[in-house]
Amino acid sequence: MNQKRNLKKAQKSALFVVTLAIFTDMLLYGMIVPILPDYADSLSISQTAIGILFGSYAAALLIATPVFGVISDKVGRRGPMLWGILGLTLATLLFAFANTFWLLLICRILQGIAAAATWTAGLALLADFYPSKERGKVMGIALSGQAMGTLLGPTFGGWLYQLGGYMLPFFAAAGIALIDGLLRIFLLKEEPHRKEEDASGAWQLLKNRTLLLVVGAVVIGAAIPSVLEPTFPMHLQNVFDASPGIIGLLFGVPSLAYAFAAPIVGSVSTKIGHPKTITIGLAITAVSLTLVVMPTTMWLQVAALGLIGISMGTVLAPTLPELADIAEQSQTQAYGVTFAIYNTAYSVGMMLGPISSGAASDIFGLQLSYFAIAVMVLVYMLFFAIMTQLKRK
Template sequence: MHPSSTEAATNPHVAVTVACVALFTDMLVYGILIPVLPLLPAVAEAGASATGLLFAAYAAALVIVTPLAGRVVDRHGPRGPLLVAVVGLACACLLFTIGGPYWLLLTARTLQGAAAGLSWVAGLSLIAGTVPLRQRGTYLGLAMSMVSVGVLAGPPLAGWLARFGGHSAPFLCAIVLLAIDGGLRVAFVRPTPPPDDDPATAMDVLRTPGCRPVVALILFGAAAAAVGLVLVGIGPNYPVIIAGLMCLGVAIALLVVPAGALIGVQGAIATPPTIGGAYSLYNLAYAGGLVLGPAATILARLPSRFAVMPG
């Protein structure tokens, strides 16, 4: 995708606002599901392994859709993927509102992961394609801060709404927010003419000199952020919770945000240039970190669990 074509169609400040709202809404729904999903009757009846499968379905769909999203963004611009993503996420919320059976929740979770893959790649590409390089790090940092706000605000909001309105209340609230989000995407993200050349892919960006350390940085930063979220969730006391928040803050501020700007540069110097491919690679590394972070935390806690087991 040629940045100049997007720049002419979509105002940079509007693009940043739309991307920030998109990322916030996406991660708010993700955060809402953290306390609510295991408590749904269909999930509770299916057992703990069924809960794990639901969370794995999100990650699997995210990984599968992300490369396709990068290709579509490069060929047709971010508007289409952003619109499809918000519709998909709204449908997922409607399915979660129903609350079962289990296969329906699994379908909803998969749909949520697919929507996230579209929304993240298109939203970050929208910023990279409209904001000048000297300001890109600042605005990508703002967008990533919305990710943190969304995922941290989701669980307490879900608990408060579920207490007064039942398990469906958090998802109905999310649907209202998605309607506002979708309106912004329709109104302010302009269509982008397709490029004349054949856009590159995420693997072409990965072969660009200097790209592998950036990807490693994103992977490590996402893993550190995931560890922070796990510590916040399981922390029995304030020191553990504070450590989790510090881990999350450092990962976002010092690792993920600079790497987000750098991966856009790598996409720009790839042959041929590809913003969508760059941010699909970013999303894949980020998703990998989200999987590895909690897994590492669980493995680290296993020795202490076995130590207290009788016999």
């Protein structure tokens, strides 16, 4: 009885710590969005260099993720979780004193490396602690932390920047990271017993066709918000004469909808099946991308953006437990490598979204470009549905 009670307590501690860790990471990631362009301008940094600064996070995350996946399977989850928060705190403090492009670039790269350690080890820890039937719900809860951090980060950073100048947001963020780090130290005292994993065997997961199909869905789910970033603000200005503040609030709508949808979708997907839920999510994505550029009234626009957020949750929330199940069925507990694959796919989606959206808008215009992307999502949805059905048979 005591053993069961202790397990429940350890599970709850792990879920709390991982959700908070993901929230902190995304809060600090988004915090610099309203700060960096203005500060970079004061340092006479070009727009191209600003673009490199923003893109360097995803590039660092992409490169570092497989490394931390293997490491966390070898040494456990607690170590990389602590290294991640240490790196994030250091990057945040360095940001406060960075006064050249190269220092800013180092900070952003370090932030991406820290995120790779936190996300990979954190998600793997949840897979270690929770059985298959509970993973949908807990992974959804963890993703709600991501959504809330994304939602609050720019607002938090912009408000503190206006209140106290450039350094204040980073000192405040370092304080939050310190609290997060202390909680990781004191609450993550034990891990479930895991058998020693052979890294070469773990990478055999890449030959699993269902896993590759899920990876494609993760790329699409990650690309959904980034499709909007380079092109949609101008649309809101043209149609609604929206100010930057209103645009910022509207961009918060998908994140809020995502935060509410992810835990619910995670629970539902456990009951009806993760592949079926992903298929539904891809269908909603195609519809929402088509609808989001149609409204001429603000309330309809809010509803369309809310649907975008729901589609993100419906695609991404089931992919995490499905990947864990695939690893388990392959008779491996290499969840670090498994979620390294997830993070890599997510990074690719973050990079492909703005590129595809910007290029297609230049060629076809905004409405046709979103429609073209929606058609590609719909084609993948049909391919995904057919292939997963054949695999099941």
